Amino acid sequence: MAQVGVPRGRTGFRSPRSRTLRSVATLGSAVLTLSVLAGCSSGGEGDDQPTAAQDDAPAARDKITDGGSLRWAVDAVPTTLNTFQADADGATARIAGAVLPALHTLDERGRPKLNPDYLESAEIVETEPRQVVLYKLHQQAVWSNGREIGAPDFVAQWRALSGRNTAYWTARNAGYERIEKIERGKNDLEVRVTFAKPYADWRALFTPLYPKEVMGSPDSFNDGARTALKATAGPFTLKSVDRDSGHVTLARNPRWWGRTAKLDSIVLTAVPRAERAAALAAGKLDLADVDRSAAERIALAVRDARSGHAGTKALTHGPGAGITPAAALKSWALAYGSDEEKAAEAQAAREQNQEAVERYAREQKGLGRFVVRKSLEPAYTQLSLNGETGPLSDERVRRAVARALDRKELAEVVLKPLGLPAQPLGSHLALAGQAAYADSSDALGAQDTKEAQALLADAGWVPGGALKKPQAKTKAGSEAVKPDAAGEDTEKPEKPEKTEQSGEAGKTGEKKKSDDKTARGAAKHGAADDDVPTNDGLYIVGEDDKPGDRRPAAALVGGRPARPADVLAPALAAGTAFQSAALLRQAEALDLVIDREAGAEPESRPRADSHAGTRPASQDKGGAQAQTEPRTEPQAGAHPAHPVAGAYAPRGTAAPAPAAVDGANQALGKDGKPLSLRFVLPSGPGSESLRAVGDRIVRMLDAVGIRTEVTKVPDDSFFKDHIASGDYDLALYSWPATAYPATDARPIYAKPEPASDGSLIVEQNYARVGTDRIDQLFDQAAATLDEDEARDLVRQADARIWAAAGSIPLYQRPQLVAAKPDIVNAGAWGLAAPRYQDIGYKKPGSSGPDKESGGTKGNNENRETGENRETGERR
Secondary structure, eight states, rough: OOOOOOOOOBBBSSSSSSSOOOOOOOOOSSSOOEEEEEEOOOOOOOTSOOOOBBSOOOOOGGGBOOOEEEEEEEESOOOSSSSTTOOHHHHHHHHHHHOOOSSEEEOTTTTTOOOTEEEEEEEEESSSSSOOEEEEEEETTTOOTBOOOOHEEEEEHHHHHHSSOOOSOOSTTTGGGGGGEEEOHHHHHHHHEEEESTTTGGTTTTTOOOHHHHHSHHHHHIIIIOOOOOOOOOOEEEEEEEETEEEEEEEEOOOSSSSSSSSEEEEEEEOOGGGHHHHHHHOSEEEOOOOHHHHHHHHHHHHHHTTTTTTOOSSSTTTTTTTOOHHHHHHHHTTSOOOHHHHHHHHHHHHHHHHHHHHHHHHHHHHHHOEEEEEEEEEEEEEOOOOOSSGGGHHHHHHHHHHHEEEEHHHHHHGGTTSSSSOOOOOOSSSSSSOOOOOOOGOOOOOOOOHHHHHHHTTOOTGGGGGGGOOOOOOOOGGGBBOOOTTBBBOOOOOOSSSSEEGGGTTTTBBBOOGGHHHHHHHOOOOOOOOOOOOOOOOOSOOOOOOSOOOOOEEEETTOOOTSOOOOOOOOOOOOOOHHHHHHHHHHHHHHHHHHHTTOGGGGGGOOOOOOTTEEEEETTTTTOOOOOOSSOOOOOOOTOOOOOTOOTTOOOOOOOOOOOOOTTTTTTTTEEEEEEEEEEEEETTTTHHHHHHHHHHHHHHHHEEEEEEEEEOOOHHHIIITTTTTEEEEEEEEESSOOOHSSSSSHSSOOOOOOOOOEOOOOOOOOOOOOOHHHHHHHHHHHHHHHHHHHHHHHHHHHHHHSSEEEEEEEEEEEEEEEEESOOBBBBSSOOOOOOOOOEEEEEOOTTTGGGSSOOTGGGGGGTTTTTSOOOOO
């Protein structure tokens, strides 16, 4: 991984320590005891089953059709086919899984298992004086060029990844640097690997295994393998890579010695996640990971297909579905009114909305041919707390943040609406069902507001502390602080990026320019409903729409939310100006009736003859919360006893005296500085679930007196410019699970070390929190060959990671996969690796195996994701 040069630290790797990358989230009043740090558990041990089962429509091979092609979505055509390079991605790994040897694969519980397609056996045959592993290869295992897989391939991969030859541009070499030698066994089918020092995670090596033609020279490793593979040895071969069309084609391998692949070909198709619903509806994909919004659309489409509504009547969801009679009348009145400018605008909006309605209906008809398979992804979302500088460098403050969080509630925000088990994750190093899993969160403690406040008080953060200036210290020369005219220290804060303040500051939020000249200088209102996050773009690590129940979203017209003018009414004959005015009055009357039924104050409603689109979002019946900017003058119709939310006094008006504030809810401070943390989140599309989680976290921290400043940044700069560089206090992002935590998780939690230039070498420990003892436990776990002892050491390390409070695991991420119903052995695999040769289409009329019940319980009837494996049609 390339180092990132930044002022406050840098990522990098320590020599001679091994390198590994995982793709890309005190003491005080509570005293830790040795018994806690020994790995005590408050919950599930590794013998438990995974929280959610696989949902991949399992089927026996005799029930699967021979032939066919599968169009499978990927985010982009991979930039490299070499999984050991830094820019390898999920598409790289998917290709490797289908065309290259994997000596050990993961089962449904995330445990490594010997792959009989390539190995007859693999075991430790000697431990003294050195650890020796003997591999016995499958007798028929050959590369696509006809050469047998053997010791020369193992030797070439070891030499390329050992780190001894710096001409190889490798991203990871964990484990390979421990090998002393590799030699042929008794025959060509045996390979003996001797280790210089014991290595518990030896099963992680040589998966995938590349041919010596790729690994044999730096040129072929660095450049050749980026665009082509000289030989393969899987159930499929790499047929073509077409970057222009965005297709990677894998064809059935005629030299494959195992069970013949059921499919003729797999076509990996580059489709961004935000465009997958449209691509599925258009018949361009057969299988695709989707976010929650797409899953919900499929659920609605399946429901409509079952009820016979698809294509036969107006849909009750989507563009225009939330239009009220009043809004429809207003739209018609404006479109055929006497104001020609407003009429032209309204008519154009009606036409655009009609096109959106028709397009949505067509897409829904296409989406009704799919189902959604769901499980929990082998990855988890965490809250990272940057402990390098600022308030979070104090362990007591980090622990207070952690004790303020109700992790169960945060998990429910994302998982409960999907019908998935909403259990907070209890380990940094394993997922439920894996051998190393144990809930060690007791080392930190559960949610406790009083305990969080006590920790903050012990650290010196108290109510009113922001008003207490520290005693002045006299300094000589240029270091002396010069007071301003008021006698206070002057300080120019750095200009922040787009931010939102929580707590009292959050009630006004950030200031921005308004298109309306009369509203120039107004502040943007930041208060939000309990379950509705702000819409200014928070991150998505790929994935879902906003959790929780919600109303149908309003249509987007011309890239903006639909306004009251963007509605459809029956196309009556063009009326006169008199008709238009009468209909406007009628629409206003309808609105007043609706308001009275809802208990709203009629005086607060703007006049019906005001410009369409000025109605406050809270009164919008269209189902989507529109963002309105507060005005600096009273709005028409506002009652003096009910001031308009977001209205502001003219500049220079003296503020009223503050009301008495309860000490428990007052913002905390220390030495004249308020306790405020910068919460950084990406702003890309599909970030609704993280947005909801982030909003809940802000409120939880606010309850204990910790204020947050939410900063939204572009996706492409989120990791490079903020997480890796340490330019954040709090951040939400995810880590993938691993079957080899002693190796793969070490760089994530290793203690940062100072570099010669004064910065920190943090590897992948972006929280910059670690201890020598945690490093020692990882080293011991990697070096013992006793699996029970290794597991216990990993759990001890996890308990100490919890206690250090540098990162707080929240929940295992949902995995949602849209598939045609007759596609089998594919979908939400959970922790398991797919078997590409068994993926295919169910035979027509087949009743199905009776492994089919192995999916997530209740998925077939889950209306939230539209499961229905008996509907749809095969391409």
